[in-house]
Amino acid sequence: MTASQPPLDSGWWDRPELRAVLARRDVAGVFRWMQRHGWSQTQIGARTCQSQGEVSEILKGRQVKAYDVLERIADALEIPRGLMGLAYSATSQSDSDETHELTIEDRRNFAGAVASVAFGSVNDEAKKWLPQFSNGVAAVPSVITDSDVQQVVSMTVQLRKVDQRYGGGAAVDAARGFYGYARRMIHSTADAQTHRELKISLADFSSMLGWSFHDIGDQSSARRFLMNALVLAKGADEPSLASSTLYRLGRVSMQEAQPVEALKMLQLGQLAAQDAGDPAEVARLHANEALAYAMLGKHDHVKDCLARAVHEMGRADKSRVSPWTTLYFTPGDYTGHQALVYNSLASYAKDPRQSREYAERAVAFSQQALDESGEDRPRRSRTFDRIILSTNLLRTDEVDSGIAIAHSVVTETQNLRSGRGISRLAEIATAASGLSDNPDAKDLMHQLAFARNTALKALTA
The missing domain is CATH 1.10.260 (434 Repressor (Amino-terminal Domain))
Known part of the structure; x- marks a missing residue:
């Protein structure tokens, strides 16, 4: 703002x-x-x-x-x-319920259910938040082996790449269809180790699917599949994966402008990450606590959390990081996250001078993230960096550069199947609104409105 x-x-x-x-x-x-x-x-x-x-x-x-x-x-x-x-119409809803917004009581119940699962108890309240499926057509093996587990792992890897490159809308339907089949293997016969590995692979897949729903804007389905992932991860005694899932639940809360709720999820995630002895997950949780505190305008907390994240990343062994904890180890990722944090600080700061200072830092970090990025960094992440760069160039009166980048990023966003990308275009429009005397800024606002409307129609088609 x-x-x-x-x-x-x-x-x-x-x-x-x-x-x-x-x-x-x-x-x-x-x-x-x-x-x-x-x-x-x-x-x-x-x-x-x-x-x-x-x-x-x-x-x-x-x-x-x-x-x-x-x-x-x-x-x-x-x-x-x-x-x-x-209702959220970006995709068809969960088989059991229509998507609905949470009341304050719903939120309190959900947070309590998450805490219950995080501490090892899947009670009746937690079961209410799980996705429901009808019986599938294809039969699953009556006895499963390691090759069946690897099929789930392989599909998770491939669909996660599709999500990162093209947006959640490109992956979500295929992912939900496969998961409807794969989840039934949980009832098949297997030795104890294979059964545990299956639970872990299904938890990772469900977490990835929940993130795809989050990306297209369907937070209700995201919440259900992430709760499902948390139940499976705890059932398999895999605290690192539980921690990763709690991080994603925290991001769902932030997307719904609930930073206090997000901090509760992230702090539960810290307990799981510490149980796992996983510095990479601890780092990611600290970094996202910084984002939640930025939304609350608490700059000192932001600095502390970012410093803790850097310390924990220095302790992590990159060669032993689990597949669900790759964030911040690709060049440009952590720098891009810092840009997002300072973009939020600039948005929520009440003092205009502070807002400008944060915006200047967001410009520096987003440009650095783009400079650091290679082709191995997800396309969606680089697009988000450019949105932050354009927004904060406009905030700091570097109008020509901000408008030029905005025009290019509009096309990029339209080519993504990402509700988050579409919604972030509004940040550029908000920044441009302070330049009402500039005809180029006015033209940009019209282009943004048209592009956002067109992209929403494409996402919901």
């Missing part, structure tokens, strides 16, 4: 008068509330990827009925879709 743009506090929509407005899908009512709290039509348009004229028309009485536009506005304003009667 630029210094000139009023803040939207986490949970700002949780007011009785706004809930009634949202239930009616009264977008004009939402915009009028924002105006009363200091937002101009231009700033609202930048945040929701609309032109000032479109915002004006809505305020004058034009109704918003298009489902994808309502979804875009809800996501841009961080309004839970369920409050507007919108």
Whole structure:
């Protein structure tokens, strides 16, 4: 968020008068509330990827009925879709439930269920959060061997590469289909070691699948498959994988603007990582605690967590890192994460001078990450770096460079099947909204709005 743009506090929509407005899908009512709290039509348009004229028309009485536009506005304003009667439609839902936003009580119950599983107890509440499947068509072997386990491992590796290169939308359907088959092998006969290895491979696959759902914006399905992965990892007594899954649950919470909840998940992950004696996982958890603290505006905590992450990475043996803990060991990865942290600090800082200082650091880290990156670094990660670079160049008044990079990154994002990539385009638009006198910035905002709408349609097709 630029210094000139009023803040939207986490949970700002949780007011009785706004809930009634949202239930009616009264977008004009939402915009009028924002105006009363200091937002101009231009700033609202930048945040929701609309032109000032479109915002004006809505305020004058034009109704918003298009489902994808309502979804875009809800996501841009961080309004839970369920409050507007919108379900996540980026992919088909879990077989048992429609996707729904969590209430405060739901969140409390889910966090309690995660803690229960993390400490070794799969109670009835935890079982409520697991995905459900119908019976499949293909028969699984009645007796499984190491080759069956390796099939699951191989599919995990291949689909993880697809997810990283093209976005979660390119992998999620194939992954869920295969998992529906592979999970039934858990009931087949096997020796104890093979059965444990199968649980581990299924846990890793389910965690990868949950991350793909997270990437396309379906946090409900992400949560269920990650809970499933945590149950399997604990059942196999594999604390490193449990730790990795808790990291991903923390990122789901952050995507839903719940940094305090995220810290609870990450701290549970620390306990599992320490049990595993896995410095690489400990490092990743510290690095992501820094991101959650950045969302809370706690700079001293951010610095401490980043320093701890660097220390733990120095202790890790890269040759012995598990396949689910590869993050930050590819050149550019950790630098890119630091760029994301300082981008968040710049977004949430209330002091304009501090915001600019953080933005300058985000520019430096994102450019360094791109310079360090080779072809082995996921394409999606490099695209995210460029989004951060463009956003913060605009924040620091390096307008021409920021706009030039933004135009190129729009095309990159449209070629990804990533809901996170699409949503991050709104950050560029928000930064550009502070440059309302610049015609190139205005053109960029129109291009961003069009590109984001087109990409959302492609993702939900």
